[in-house]
Amino acid sequence: MAFLEISGLRKRYHNLEVLKGIDLELEKGGFLVLVGPSGCGKSTLLNTIAGLEAFSEGEIRIDGEVVNQLRPSKRDIAMVFQSYALYPNMTVAQNIGFGMEMRGVPKPQREAAIQRVAGMLQISHLLGRRPSQLSGGQRQRVAMGRALVRDPRVFLFDEPLSNLDAKLRVDMRTEIKKLHAATGKTIVYVTHDQVEAMTLGTKIAVLKEGALQQVGTPAEVYNRPANLFVADFMGSPAMNLLPAQVTGSNGTAALTVARDGGAPIVLRIPPSVAAARLAPGQPVILGIRPEAITDPAGADRNSPWIDVQEAHVEIVEPAGSDTYVVTRAADKEVIARMRADAEVRPGSRIPFAFDLAKAVLFDPGSGQRLA
Amino acid sequence: MRADATAVGPGGGGALGRAFIYGLLLVFAVIFLMPLFVMLVTSFKTLDEVHNGNMLALPQHWTIAPWLDAWGRACVGLSCNGIAGYFGNSIEMVVPAVAVSTLLGAVNGYVLTKWRFPGHKLVFGLMLFGCFIPFQAVLIPMARVLGLLGIGNSILGLILTHIVYGLGFTTLFFRNYYEAFPTELVRAAQIDGAGFWQIFRRILLPASGPIIIVTVIFQFTNIWNDFLFGSSFTSGANVPMTVALNNLVNTSTGVRQYNVDMAAAIIAAGPTLLVYIVAGRYFVRGLMAGAVKG
Numbered sequence: 023m024a025f026l027e028i029s030g031l032r033k034r035y036h037n038l039e040v041l042k043g044i045d046l047e048l049e050k051g052g053f054l055v056l057v058g059p060s061g062c063g064k065s066t067l068l069n070t071i072a073g074l075e076a077f078s079e080g081e082i083r084i085d086g087e088v089v090n091q092l093r094p095s096k097r098d099i100a101m102v103f104q105s106y107a108l109y110p111n112m113t114v115a116q117n118i119g120f121g122m123e124m125r126g127v128p129k130p131q132r133e134a135a136i137q138r139v140a141g142m143l144q145i146s147h148l149l150g151r152r153p154s155q156l157s158g159g160q161r162q163r164v165a166m167g168r169a170l171v172r173d174p175r176v177f178l179f180d181e182p183l184s185n186l187d188a189k190l191r192v193d194m195r196t197e198i199k200k201l202h203a204a205t206g207k208t209i210v211y212v213t214h215d216q217v218e219a220m221t222l223g224t225k226i227a228v229l230k231e232g233a234l235q236q237v238g239t240p241a242e243v244y245n246r247p248a249n250l251f252v253a254d255f256m257g258s259p260a261m262n263l264l265p266a267q268v269t270g271s272n273g274t275a276a277l278t279v280a281r282d283g284g285a286p287i288v289l290r291i292p293p294s295v296a297a298a299r300l301a302p303g304q305p306v307i308l309g310i311r312p313e314a315i316t317d318p319a320g321a322d323r324n325s326p327w328i329d330v331q332e333a334h335v336e337i338v339e340p341a342g343s344d345t346y347v348v349t350r351a352a353d354k355e356v357i358a359r360m361r362a363d364a365e366v367r368p369g370s371r372i373p374f375a376f377d378l379a380k381a382v383l384f385d386p387g388s389g390q391r392l393a
Numbered sequence: 394m395r396a397d398a399t400a401v402g403p404g405g406g407g408a409l410g411r412a413f414i415y416g417l418l419l420v421f422a423v424i425f426l427m428p429l430f431v432m433l434v435t436s437f438k439t440l441d442e443v444h445n446g447n448m449l450a451l452p453q454h455w456t457i458a459p460w461l462d463a464w465g466r467a468c469v470g471l472s473c474n475g476i477a478g479y480f481g482n483s484i485e486m487v488v489p490a491v492a493v494s495t496l497l498g499a500v501n502g503y504v505l506t507k508w509r510f511p512g513h514k515l516v517f518g519l520m521l522f523g524c525f526i527p528f529q530a531v532l533i534p535m536a537r538v539l540g541l542l543g544i545g546n547s548i549l550g551l552i553l554t555h556i557v558y559g560l561g562f563t564t565l566f567f568r569n570y571y572e573a574f575p576t577e578l579v580r581a582a583q584i585d586g587a588g589f590w591q592i593f594r595r596i597l598l599p600a601s602g603p604i605i606i607v608t609v610i611f612q613f614t615n616i617w618n619d620f621l622f623g624s625s626f627t628s629g630a631n632v633p634m635t636v637a638l639n640n641l642v643n644t645s646t647g648v649r650q651y652n653v654d655m656a657a658a659i660i661a662a663g664p665t666l667l668v669y670i671v672a673g674r675y676f677v678r679g680l681m682a683g684a685v686k687g
Contacts, residue, residue, distance in 0.1 A: 074580050095586035107581035111599035120595075121585035168585075 025050035025208050026071070026176055031080035033066060033232075040066055041077065042233040048225060050085075051206045055223035057213055059255070063232040064212045065180055071210060072178050073097050084175055095124070100169035101178040104185065106161045108153035108168075115140075115149040118167045139171040159190050166201070179211040183218065195221060216256045220244065228252050246294065246382060250389040253309045253382070259359075261311050264352045265386065268304040275300060277308060277383075279351045281333075287351055289329045292381040295392050306392065307384040312346065314380035315358035317366070321375035329376045338366050349374065436460060436656040443651050459652035463660060467653050469641045470629070476657050478630065479637030483617060483664075486548050486633055490555040491612045497556070498563020498608060499601065503593050505564070506571040507579045517568060523561035531558075532625050539626060546627050554626065555616045562615075563608050570604040571597065606675040614665045634661050 024047035033041040040063050048054045056064040069075040071082060073094035082089050089097045100121075108117050115136050122132045140146040143163045153161055162182065169177055182198075183191045199222055202209055213219055219226050220240045228235040228243060228251075236248035247253035253261045266279045268291070275297045279287040289308075291297040300306070321328050336355070337348040340362065347358045347366050358374055366372060383392040431448055436459050438452040446453070465475040504510075505517050535554055536545065544550040574597065582592045623633040632640070638661045642654050669676070 069580075072580075072584060074583065094580075094584045099584065101581070101584050103577045103581060105575060105577050107575065107577040109578060109582070109596055111596075120582070120587070124586035124591065168581075 024048055025052070025085055026054075026210070027081075027083040028067075028071070029081050029083075031067070031070065031077055031082065033063075033070065033075070033077040040232045041070070042231075044080070044234055046227055046234070046237065048208060048210065050208055053202055053209045053211065053222055053224045055211045055213060055219040055226045056229060057216060057219040057226060057255075058229035058235075060214055061231075062229040064214075064229050066232075067229070068101075068178055068180055068210060068212045071176070072099055072101050098175045099178055100172050100174040100176075101180065102165045102169050102182045104181040106153075106165040106182075106185075108161060108164055110153055112152070113149065114145065114151055114153070114156070114164050114167075117153065117164055118149075118171050121168065121172050135171050139167045142170070143167050158186050159194065162186065162194055166198075170201075170205070175208065177207050177209045179209065181213055182211075183213070184215070198222060216258065220256070226256075228255060230255075245380065246391065247309070248391055250307065250309075250384050253384070253391075257311060259312050259346065259357050261309050262315070262354075262356050263384070264308045264310070264354060264356065266306050266308045266352065266383075268300045268302060268306060270302060275302070277306070279308065280353075281351050282353065284334075287331045287333070289331070289376055289381075290327070290378055292378040292383060293327060294381065295383045300392075305386050307386050308381060309384055309391075310376060310378075310381040312357040312359040314377040315356065316375050316377070317358075317360045317364045318373050318375045320361045320364065322377055322379075325377050325379050327377060327379035329378060330373045331376065332371055332373050335366055335368050335370050335372060338368050347372075347374075432655045432659055435652050436659060438652050440648065440650060440652055459650070460656040460660075462650070462653045463641075463657035467641055467650070467657065468644050469637050470644060472630070476634065476637050476641060476660065479632060479634045480660065482548055482631065482637075483634035486551045486555070487613060487616045487664075490552045490559065490616050491609055493552075494556045494559035494563050494612055495605060495608045497560055498565075499567045499598070499605070500593065501560070501564040502567025502569075502571045503597055505568045506574070507576060507592075507597075508589070517564070520561045520564050523558070524565065528558065528621050532621070535622075536626060546629075546631055548627075548631060550626050551622060551633065554622050555612075555619070558622075559612050559615065562611065566604055566608050566611070567601070570601065574600065603675060606672050610668055610672055610676050613668050617665050 026046075026048040028044055028046040031041055031044040032039065044067060046054070056067060058064050066075060070077045073089065073092060073096075084097065084099075109120065112120065118136050118139060119132045122135060127135075136149065137146070140149055143166060145160065145163050145167060148156060148160060148164070153164070156164065165182070179198075183194055186194060195218060198211075202222075211218075211222060223240055225237065226240055226243045227237045230251050236243055236252045238246075243252060244256055247256060247261070250263060253263060264279050266277045266289075269276050269278045269288075275291050277289045277291060279289070281287060291300065292308075318328075318330050333349040333351070333356075335347055336350055339346040339348070343362060345360045345362055345364055345366065347360050347364075349356050349358065360366065384390065385392055434451055435443055435448070437455050437457070438446070439454060439456055439458070442453060463475060464477050466473060467475050469476065469479065501520070505513055535557075539545045539550040539554070542550075542553075544553065578596055579592055582596050587595065618635060619633070620635045620639070623636040624639070627633070627636070638657055641657055
């Protein structure tokens with residue numbers, strides 16, 4: 023049985039449904055990332071798990087126990103807030119110890135626990151300071167210390183890194199990952215940053231407008247997005263989504279991507295799709311990530327699904343480690359990710375290698391991925 | 394700010410312009426301070442000097458007799474024990490009334506921002522409405538209530554009246570202040586296991602210094618200076634300072650003792666002046682705190 027189970031969770035404000043029947047499970051020690059654009063309901067979902075917001079229907083179980091009616095303090099959870107929510111009138115030590123104080127833990131025990139956690143997070147020298155005297159990264163550590171010291175069943179993180187600058191964010195991300203590895207705690211983590219979701223999660227749940235779009239491992243969500251929204255949301259630069267048409271049938275079926283003033287790009291049907299189920303003339307949307315379109319020399323030699331097509335180079339964007347090459351098909355920009363030293367000039371015509379093993383097809387009507 | 398003003402004044406301000414501005418300010422300051430000056434010098438003069446001398450002149454024979462008279466011997470109505478007892482009445486009234494109305498306002502503001510319930514807007518709206526009701530309109534109903542409670546003509550009755558009528562304002566102050574108080578702190582405390590009162594006492598109150606000062610000054614000044622409720626609901630030995638001052642000045646037995654009246658008036662105004670001098674700078678700071686966060 024899963025450690026954290028959410029079933030049929032719905033939340034309505036008046037007539038507006040902000041959570042539309044969420045079903046989620048997380049095993050003990052798992053790291054679930056709730057990701058989605060702002061307003062998708064991910065923070066609301068986290069708050070209902072915390073018990074800070076009520077919900078209309080459904081059930082939340084932690085370790086088999088239904089916690090619907092339990093107050094936040096009785097759920098044995100700890101939460102790290104976006105603003106850190108450190109009590110401004112208390113020192114770092116008092117902040118970390120406040121939860122234990124409220125629970126009537128004797129002072130010597132409290133002191134010992136504070137010291138232990140402060141040592142783990144390397145904030146021992148800050149214990150006497152007030153939050154206003156700390157830097158952003160230090161506040162972040164104190165907020166995590168306050169959560170860690172209680173040794174709760176589930177940790178909840180509400181966009182904990184969004185207030186940090188870019189460099190610190192990457193550092194703290196690694197620390198959180200280490201912390202998870204070291205403590206083996208069950209974590210639910212909310213973010214709008216898909217990179218954070220990919221790097222941290224053992225499981226990702228993508229939300230949009232209060233509905234789950236896909237739940238899966240980072241690899242599943244990235245490689246086999248369930249629909250166009252997930253395909254577009256996860257990954258940077260985003261997946262190329264090109265309107266295409268199925269031509270021929272069965273053995274000879276192929277994909278045709280129209281091009282302005284030129285022969286169409288013709289590709290094989292990707293192996294992720296059962297070609298037999300596609301009808302001739304059927305419109306589809308081809309989803310292919312930038313790293314699956316390369317220069318032929320940089321393509322995966324072991325993949326039997328490489329199709330090479332020539333195309334006109336519009337823009338070249340060197341990014342240091344890679345070079346992004348922009349071409350155009352089906353009236354859309356197509357981004358290819360080539361080696362940094364690939365010889366590409368804007369305006370030239372070069373061969374592009376499409377790795378169809380990494381491509382997916384979507385139904386343009388429903389937006390769902392075709393299998 | 395001062396550095397800014399001297400470095401780069403508003404456009405067109407030369408030395409002459411500045412002299413004009415300061416001159417104008419000086420004139421108005423003199424106009425405003427003149428009555429206080431007259432009161433002060435008169436209170437230190439003998440009655441002879443008051444009657445025969447120049448109103449603006451400094452006393453020729455300084456005396457504190459008028460102050461002692463005002464405090465302990467002047468006649469208010471029929472009793473001639475000075476205003477000491479009435480000063481005590483006002484203190485007895487103002488301290489609990491300010492304390493209770495401020496505390497209740499804080500609790501109201503806490504509930505109206507952090508523990509919202511259906512209809513919270515209506516409740517707050519009604520309390521706001523209470524701020525705008527003219528006091529004259531509630532005299533008779535309030536008198537009836539005090540009568541029913543058996544606390545008519547008592548300091549306790551005045552305390553209750555001032556708490557009730559101050560609540561709208563104190564609630565407004567605290568609600569606006571707590572509106573800007575981060576709700577995540579309250580949530581963090583909830584998860585930490587703190588209850589309703591613990592969150593209030595440990596998290597919100599320690600951060601409420603500026604608004605408490607604003608509310609205390611506002612309430613203290615209003616309640617201390619109130620005349621209407623005092624004169625309507627109390628009489629005789631139970632009246633507060635303001636009413637006693639009026640009675641003192643209007644008691645006409647023999648010669649009018651201007652020097653004693655002035656001393657009594659300054660004593661009556663003393664506490665509010667003192668409160669403003671001690672805490673005044675926090676007052677402005679507190680009023681700003683709601684507008685500009687941090």
